[in-house]
Amino acid sequence: QVQLQESGPGLVKPSQTLSLTCTVSGGSISERYYWSWIRQPAGKGLEWIGRIYTTGSPDYNPALKSRVTISLDMSKSHFSLKVSPVTAADTAVYYCARDGGFGIDHWGQGTLVTVSS
């Protein structure tokens, strides 16, 4: 059973870069899936950030595209998210997930990132 685990700083200063990593275990990151990031501000709904396919280029939410980078490192079985520059509006629980092309079927537990000075 594939498992995903987010890791990274829980506190980021405004105007700096948010960097998160998602480690995939119990399955190969080289399998033909989309590897995705989703976020959720406290008390609010889900926002799709973007995804990267095993052999393709990433797709991003147009609203975030200018500030987001998603990359894949197969040698380390992980994929990453960078958001820069951040503001308080980027404070949220960030989820990494696996998307089989028919919905997101495996999720990490989520990690809270707070943007504050």
Place this chain on the structure above:
Amino acid sequence: DIQMTQSPSTLSASVGDRVTITCRASQSINIWLAWYQQKPGKAPKLLIYEASTLESGVPSRFSASGSGTEFSLTISSLQPDDFATYYCQKYSPYSPYTFGQGTKLEI
């Protein structure tokens, strides 16, 4: 961009009730729609994909239908474990994904 609108935002119901949640797309999305259940402090769980296909392990009291721009999720007989927030999601492979704003199902 295609927008997804769920209704109602909040739904009050009782154990044993039959409830339906609606999701509308601003443009046709064929059957590229998924439904998720989320409980407080937990990651969402995939319930339905391709508008009406039940994910493995999801109880049969959950069902869904629709195509184009109109979709619905029905729970035939509410169980205590079903009180949660439900989201629809457009997942067309050719355009960015979008979630609905969520429907909180409360007792």
